[in-house]
Amino acid sequence: MTQEQDDPIWSAAWQWVQREHDRENFDAAARAEMTAWLIADPLHRKAYDKAARLWLLAGLVPPSASE
Structure with missing residues (x-):
C-alpha cells in the first residue's frame, strides 16, 4: 500500500x-456535507x-491502444 492509501x-x-x-446521487445535502x-x-x-487534480489528470490520459 502507498502512504496515501493508509491516510484516512x-x-x-x-x-x-x-x-x-x-x-x-450528489445532491445539495451531499454538497453541504462535503x-x-x-x-x-x-x-x-x-x-x-490533490485528489481532484489526480481525477482531472486521469481523465486527460487517453485509453491504451489495447482497449
Missing part, C-alpha cells in the same frame, strides 16, 4: 471526489485539491 484524510478526500462526480468536511481542517482541503 486522503481516503476521505478521494471518496468525496468520486462522490462529487456521481451527478445522480463543504463541512472541507472546512473542518485545512488538511482536508489540501487532500481534496
Whole structure:
C-alpha cells in the first residue's frame, strides 16, 4: 500500500471526489456535507485539491491502444 492509501484524510478526500462526480446521487445535502468536511481542517482541503487534480489528470490520459 502507498502512504496515501493508509491516510484516512486522503481516503476521505478521494471518496468525496468520486462522490462529487456521481451527478445522480450528489445532491445539495451531499454538497453541504462535503463543504463541512472541507472546512473542518485545512488538511482536508489540501487532500481534496490533490485528489481532484489526480481525477482531472486521469481523465486527460487517453485509453491504451489495447482497449
